Amino acid sequence: MVKLSEVKVSAATAMAAAFGFVIALIWRDIIIGLLKLAGLWQDGGFDNVTGAAVSIVVALVITLVCVVGIIYISKWGGVEK
16 A cells, blocks of 8 residues: 555655756746857747847746745655655
């Protein structure tokens, strides 16, 4: 029989990983956008510096929210390192 604590640890680990993937995908788009702005990428990207700056600020806020979420979920699930 599976213990509830094991389920919580597994769920917390999966949710923390999901937050990490969100962070990685957001910053991937920022990097590609900046490469496009510099003329080193062909598809997608930013048209101007203002768009890049706004996207970086939004990415920082989302990163902060995700990190707080990871910390909260880790405490909830009892994940310790």
